[in-house]
Amino acid sequence: MNKDSDHAFFGQPRGLATLAFTEFWERFSYYGMKAILLYYMYFAVTKGGLGMDKATAMSVTAIYGSLVYLSSILGGFAADRLWGGHKTVFIGGIFIMFGHIFLALPFGEMALFASIALIVIGTGLLKPNISEMVGGLYSEEDTRRDSGFSMLVMGINLGSFIAPLIVGWLGQKVNFHLGFSLAAIGMAIGLFFFVVDGNKYLNKDDFAAPDPLQADEVKALVIKVVAAIVVVAAIFGIMGVTGNFNLTNVINFITLIAIIVPIAYFVMFLTSKKVTKVERSRVWAYIPLFIAAVIFWAIEEQGSVVLAMFAQTQTNLNFLGFTIPASWFQSLNPLFIVLYTPFFAWLWMHLGKKQPSSPKKFTLGLVFAGLSFIVMMLPVGMHGTHSLVSPLWLVLSWAIVEIAELLISPVGLSVTTKLAPRAFRSQMMSMWFLADAAAQAINAQVVKLYTPANEFWFFGLVGGATVLLAVVLLFVTPRIEKLMAGVN
Structure with a gap:
């Protein structure tokens, strides 16, 4: 069937239903698990948890999120050079499902870390390739592409919204391991429909690698992989010999990697002979926007760490005669995305060429991000750290x-x-995921400073510093716009 003639799914290609449904269940499993992961780690053993101290639990949650986004680099390579998109997504889903199964078993910290490893690998293989496969359903001239991606995003947010409500309730009100089991079942459902539907409705090009690894390239790749493993093993070995191999130092090592990787990418882009003078200027323009994105994601991702802790320990969860599971607050993120998206889509269409430039939108975004933390100073300042506050503060x-x-x-x-050099378009897109990875790696260090005793200043300093950086970005925006060389 011609791509443009397939209108079987609400006017969209039938394969969009397959991919949106797969993404729905993947996000259901991921956000369902993440909604209760922090509580599972620090709740006492008598309450079904692992009994970790709160600072360590928050740090592990943050570094886990960082690893998920770091691993997206592997997904692009595996699809392009090894298996193709279809097989890569399927293998990723298998890893994710078994990761949740490990968490569903009462085997303590070893099961936790094995689960994290499996889900990190699986999400890295699956997530970047779903979007790529959606793009493959349309011809270059097909005007339905943007609306198709909008439907995909709706599926993502729907899964993200429902998961904390169901998995969160089951995990916190009944048993953590049952909650993790439900996440595993969700991923299994998604995989089933992906396999059954995928063979019929997905783009056949996704069943083979577009740029398969050649025989003469295998040796070099193996050498690089082995060298990387040896280096990491040597570092961990030195830690062990010196008595420094512990969870804190492993987190510190991952934080360092998450910061070094994007720096290495920028150096490659700026020094490559494949990049023209104009493209190099645009890469320089992208650097301050990348830094702004890191700052934003650092605050946004603390919703599943610092605000999740605040929800459990300092929020009055008895509301209108009902006890709210703290994990339910994780549904607020996708809920507001769904509510706001139509307005922003209308706003940018209405403003047209009069809309602010990308750097100015980033500046305004940083202001709102900072304010979201500054506003949390109010309930702490008014009621102190020993009183339970209204859940409406978190909603705000x-x-x-x-x-x-x-x-x-x-x-x-x-x-x-728009700013990506032609020779590095795919790798430049991975930079957007790396911004979130770097942000959560930084969070793994920052959240250790959060305690009820100092949270007033924690919210104020983090929020205030973000607003200050927005002011700095505003001042350098004219220079950034010039470097963007005609891109808005």
Whole structure:
């Protein structure tokens, strides 16, 4: 069937239903698990948890998120050079499912870390390739592409919204391991439909690698992989011999890697002979936007760490005669995205060429991100750290930060494609994922500073510093716009 003639799914290609449904269940499993992961780690053993101290649990949650986004680099390579998109997504889903199964088993910390490893690998293989496969359903001239991606995003947010409500309730009210089991079942459902539907409705080009690894390239690749493994093993070995091999130092090592990788990418882009003078100027313009994105994601991703802790320990969860599971607050992120998206889509269409430039949108986004933390100073300042506050404060904080997300996230994706050098388009797109990876790696260190005793200043300093950086970005925006060389 010709791509343009397939209108079987609400006017869209039938394969979009397959991919959106797969993404729905993958996000259901991921956000369902993440909604209760922090509580599972630090709740006492008598309450079904692992009994970790709170600072360590928050740090592990953050570094886990960082690893998920770092691993997206592997997914692009595996699909392009080894297996093709279809097989890569399927293998990723298998890893994710078994990761949740490990968490569903009462085997303590070893099961936790094995699960994290499996889900990190699986998500890295699956997530970047779903979007690529959606693009493959349309011809270059097909005007349905943007609306198709909008439907995919709706599937993502629907899965992200429902998961904390169901998995969160089951995990916190009944048993953590049952909650993780439900996440595993969700991924299994998604995989089933992906396999059954995929063979019929997906683009046949996705069943083979577009640029398969050649025989003469295998040796060099193996050498690089082995060398990387040896280096990491040597570092861990030195830690072990010196008595420094522990969870804290492993997290510190991953934080360092998450910061070094994007720096290495920027050096490659700026020094490559494949990059023209104009493209190099645009890469320089992208650097301050990348830094702004890191700052934004650092605040946004603390919703599943610092605000999740605040929800459990300092929020009055008895509301209108009902006890709210703290994990339910994780549904606020996708809820506000769904509520706000139509307005922002209308706003940018209405403003047309009069809309702010990408750097100015980033600046405004940073202001809202900072305000979402500054507003949390109010309940702490008014009621102290020993009183339970209204859950509406958390709702307000999320309502503000999601304005920031819609000013930065979709704009960032768009500007990344516009500023990418022709020779490095795919790798430049991976930079957007690396911004989130670097942000959560930084969070793994920052969240250790959060305690009820100092949270007033924690919210104030993090929020205030973000607003200050927005002011700096505003001052350098004219220079950034000049470097963008005609790109808005």
